[in-house]
Every structure is written in C-alpha cells, then in structure tokens.
Amino acid sequence: MKPLLELEKTLFNVEWKVIKIKRVLDTPITDGPHETPELLDEGIPFLSAESVKKGKLEFNLKRGYISQEDHEKYIKKCKPQRDDIFMIKSGATTGNVAMVETDEEFSIWSPLALIRADKEKILPKYLYYFIGSTAFKEQVEISWSFGTQQNIGMKVIENLFISVPPLSAQEKLVEYMEIKAVQIDKLIEMKEQEISLLEQQRQSIITEAVTKGLNPNVKMKDSGVEWIGEIPEQWEVVKLGWFISIFGSVEITDGQYKAPLFKVNDLNMDKNKLYLNESNEIADNNIKPISGNKILIPKRGAAIFTNKVRVVNVPCYIDSNLMAIVPKKEFRVEYLAYLLWARRLGDIADTSTIPQINNKQINPLKVPLPTIKEQIEIVSSIETHSNQILKLIQSIQLQIEKLKEYRQALIYEAVTGKIDVRDMELD
Known part of the structure; x- marks a missing residue:
C-alpha cells in the first residue's frame, strides 16, 4: 500500500512505528443507530454528518432532538464522550473528522464512526490530527467503495495505517500543531470575515439599485411594501x-x-x-x-x-x-x-x-x-460594481485555499516525522 510506504520512508526516528489504527484504539470503531429516530423539538441532541464542520462538532447543526428512551437505547452501542473522534464514513464528506470537546450528553447517527484512543498508547489529540491529515485521508480515499454514494466500512478504517511516535514526542508534536494551526486558523477567520463584509456590501449595492434606482436626487415615495421601502416617484x-x-x-x-x-x-x-x-x-x-x-x-x-x-x-x-x-x-x-x-x-x-x-x-x-431603460442602466451598474467585489472575493478565497494547504502540509509533515520538534522552542 503506497501510503504505508510513504509513512515508513518519512520517519526520522526508529522509535516511531507504522501500525494499523486498531492497535491504538480503546474500543473497536462503532457508529450510531441505522434506524431513523423520531425527531423532537427538545430532548437529547442527535448529530449526524452535517454537524462535522472545520474539525469540530457543531451542535447548532444537529438533526434535532431525540427522546431519553431512544438515547438510552442508542448509547448501549455507542456512547460519545470527551476526546472521542468522529469520522464521516458515508456521503460526499466521507473522511472529514471532528473531536468531542464537551461532556454534554448526545447521540449520533450511522454516518458517523466513533474512534476512541487508548490513552496509554496514543494521545487523542495526536490521533485526531493524524486522522485529519492527508497521510490518513489518502488511505481513506483509496479504500472507500461506491454504492449510491461513497462510503467506508468501520473494519476497513480499523485496518488503515498510522505512524505513532513515543508519547513524549506526541506531546511535543501536538503542542507544535496546536500553535501553528491556531495561527493559521486566525488568519483564515480574518479572511472569511473580509469575504462576509464584501458579500454584505454586494448585497447592499444590488438591493439599493433594484429598489431605489441610480439617481440619489430623484423624488421618492413609500412603496407600501416593507422589504422595498421607498421607491422613485415614477416607479x-x-x-x-x-x-x-x-x-x-x-x-x-x-x-x-x-x-x-x-x-x-x-x-x-x-x-x-x-x-x-x-x-x-x-x-x-x-x-x-x-x-x-x-x-x-x-x-x-x-x-x-x-x-x-x-x-x-x-x-x-x-x-x-x-x-x-x-x-x-x-x-x-x-x-x-x-x-x-x-x-x-x-x-x-x-x-x-x-x-x-x-x-x-x-x-x-x-x-x-422601473422603465425598461432604467432596468438596463441598473443591471449595467450592478454588474460593474458587483464584478469588482467578486474579483476581490475570488482573490481572498484563493488566499484561504493556500492557507488551508499550508496548514495541511504542516500537519502532514509533523505526523509523518518530517519535522523534528524534539528540541524545538515553541511559543
């Protein structure tokens, strides 16, 4: 298997091992129920693949709530707890991961696979970073199968490979990745805020033009429609x-x-x-x-x-x-x-x-x-201003993609031993 060979040749220290992931797990990989529960307006949060966003579990994107009775039934098979890792195992986002950072009670659905680290062998955070790295994702992509959608079985996941350094090295690597990831994530967040502001500006330009026209000095009247507000008198x-x-x-x-x-x-x-x-x-x-x-x-x-x-x-x-x-x-x-x-x-x-x-x-x-003449002028004005904003947005999106690639490269190099952080000063 190519990913295994790639891992083996990148390790800098003989104390690193390349082993199947199942050898560092506390329990076999499992998933949530394969039945569809009744969703309620309140109760126990019920999460599925859409809750996995940017490496975290977003509870505001839950499927809904389930009853205490259903929850008690489901946790007999799969009871999430802090430091668990969830990997999406079916659908368009197969391979994406998130880590549990709460003690809140919740249940998961079958598209999520629960991966729990044996803390005597591997740090949960190190395992999380490795599973989210290209070193692991490439193995997932060549191992998944296709039915109506791409998917990967839990037994298949268990037999994928991971590189494991000693616990002391894991601690140093996690510290390094946390520092670097936070720095990059802050930059990405700032760029995303820039895009949000530009999109709001574009929305404002378009809404203003189609409801108010282009002449700021024209006499206005009340449209009688809340979302429109005032319009030019002749409209x-x-x-x-x-x-x-x-x-x-x-x-x-x-x-x-x-x-x-x-x-x-x-x-x-x-x-x-x-x-x-x-x-x-x-x-x-x-x-x-x-x-x-x-x-x-x-x-x-x-x-x-x-x-x-x-x-x-x-x-x-x-x-x-x-x-x-x-x-x-x-x-x-x-x-x-x-x-x-x-x-x-x-x-x-x-x-x-x-x-x-x-x-x-x-x-x-x-x-x-408006008149046809005014409509033509409005469209021309919108496209001129809108295209300028869209070019800025495209430029920022490209910067974000480069930052994400850089983040992935740093993590890949760390978890495959290309970066020796043992004597590195971290701050």
Whole structure:
C-alpha cells in the first residue's frame, strides 16, 4: 500500500512505528443507530454528518432532538464522550473528522464512526490530527467503495495505517500543531470575515439599485411594501404574477427535442456569474424545452436558503427541484433576477415541512417596476460594481485555499516525522 510506504520512508526516528489504527484504539470503531429516530423539538441532541464542520462538532447543526428512551437505547452501542473522534464514513464528506470537546450528553447517527484512543498508547489529540491529515485521508480515499454514494466500512478504517511516535514526542508534536494551526486558523477567520463584509456590501449595492434606482436626487415615495421601502416617484409596485410565466419540470423521455437538462447542482457551476449557458447533461424529450431568457431558482429543500438565482438564455429542461420564471416584456430578465436575489428566496419560502417555493409564494410577490431603460442602466451598474467585489472575493478565497494547504502540509509533515520538534522552542 503506497501510503504505508510513504509513512515508513518519512520517519526520522526508529522509535516511531507504522501500525494499523486498531492497535491504538480503546474500543473497536462503532457508529450510531441505522434506524431513523423520531425527531423532537427538545430532548437529547442527535448529530449526524452535517454537524462535522472545520474539525469540530457543531451542535447548532444537529438533526434535532431525540427522546431519553431512544438515547438510552442508542448509547448501549455507542456512547460519545470527551476526546472521542468522529469520522464521516458515508456521503460526499466521507473522511472529514471532528473531536468531542464537551461532556454534554448526545447521540449520533450511522454516518458517523466513533474512534476512541487508548490513552496509554496514543494521545487523542495526536490521533485526531493524524486522522485529519492527508497521510490518513489518502488511505481513506483509496479504500472507500461506491454504492449510491461513497462510503467506508468501520473494519476497513480499523485496518488503515498510522505512524505513532513515543508519547513524549506526541506531546511535543501536538503542542507544535496546536500553535501553528491556531495561527493559521486566525488568519483564515480574518479572511472569511473580509469575504462576509464584501458579500454584505454586494448585497447592499444590488438591493439599493433594484429598489431605489441610480439617481440619489430623484423624488421618492413609500412603496407600501416593507422589504422595498421607498421607491422613485415614477416607479410602480406590481404583483409579480401578472408579468411572468412559471414552468416546472417535465418528464424526460426519448423524443425529437434535445436540450440541456438543468439540475440544482448546476446552479453552482460558476458561483461568481449570473449566467449559465450550458449543462453537462443533454436530455431527449417529446415536449418542447422551455424557451426564452429565463430565471432558474431552487424550489425545494435546503438549496432555497443558498439563494441561487441564475439566468439561462438557452432552451432547456429542468428537473423537479427547479422552477423556471420567464418574464414578460415589461421586465428585463437580468433585472428581475437581481430583484429576486435581493428579496432572498429563503425569506418567502414555506417552511412548515420541507422548505419549498411555488407559484403561491412567487405570484403574490410585490416588486418595483422601473422603465425598461432604467432596468438596463441598473443591471449595467450592478454588474460593474458587483464584478469588482467578486474579483476581490475570488482573490481572498484563493488566499484561504493556500492557507488551508499550508496548514495541511504542516500537519502532514509533523505526523509523518518530517519535522523534528524534539528540541524545538515553541511559543
């Protein structure tokens, strides 16, 4: 196995060992229940893969709460405790890890594997850093299997390899990694705050332009709509349903027409552009594709809250999770797209069950209606200012990726023995 060979040749000290991870564990790797419990409004927190974020367990991202009775049943198999490590073992984020840093009672679901260190052989924090390093993740990636999604079995995880120095060296390495990781994480956090401020600035520019226009000296009037506020005196406020056609999905079957099929994930093809001009999949259908310039938005699920609003200017089909909005001549499609983006889809969604948007939310929506000339000018101004901000955001995102790569490289070098920290002064 290549990762094992890589580990063996990087170790600087004969006291380091390359062994299977199961030899340094206090208990066999286990997971949560494979049944779906009843989720409650209060009770014992119930966590799954989405709670693993940036190496930590985020309790605010829990699935929900379960009863004390279910909790007592589940902890007979898997009872989390402080210093446990959770690794996601199925789904798109397979291999991501988090460490338990609380004594709070909670239960986990089956996508999480519980890994518990034998503290006489390995420090939990050292084990956490190693499992999160590329030295371990590469082994996970070549060992996982694919069904409906990527996954890795607990017995497979137990037989992956880890490099283990003496406990005294582990302590020094953990101290080194903690200092370096905190320094890098602070830099990343600062960069992320910069992005957040820039995104708020972009939101403000777009909202101001589509609801107030570009002339700061124009006479204003009350729109009568809370989210809009005042609008230029000559503008109208209209119900959106009067000026649009809404299209849902069609069943894709063999037929005479060929056109791109757009899915929710396609809205992420280029997150820094408003337009999508192609899709990876071409569909056949005996029904004509949706023609004209149109706006695609998510119509159900968590994607609604990502506020993805995209203009498509080619005939296309859409899947059941998307809605197509085709404006009439009174609205420029680009202006209406920015207007919907400014309104924020999550704020108008029906969240009584699964979040969803349909014509019941879209048609009654009251929106400002400038002249076509003003709409064109507004879109041009937005794109000029928005693109400047997006370029800054892209630059900062690249800096963040470089910092993350640097962090991973430091940890990899530490846990594989490329850095000798035994006599290093740490502060």
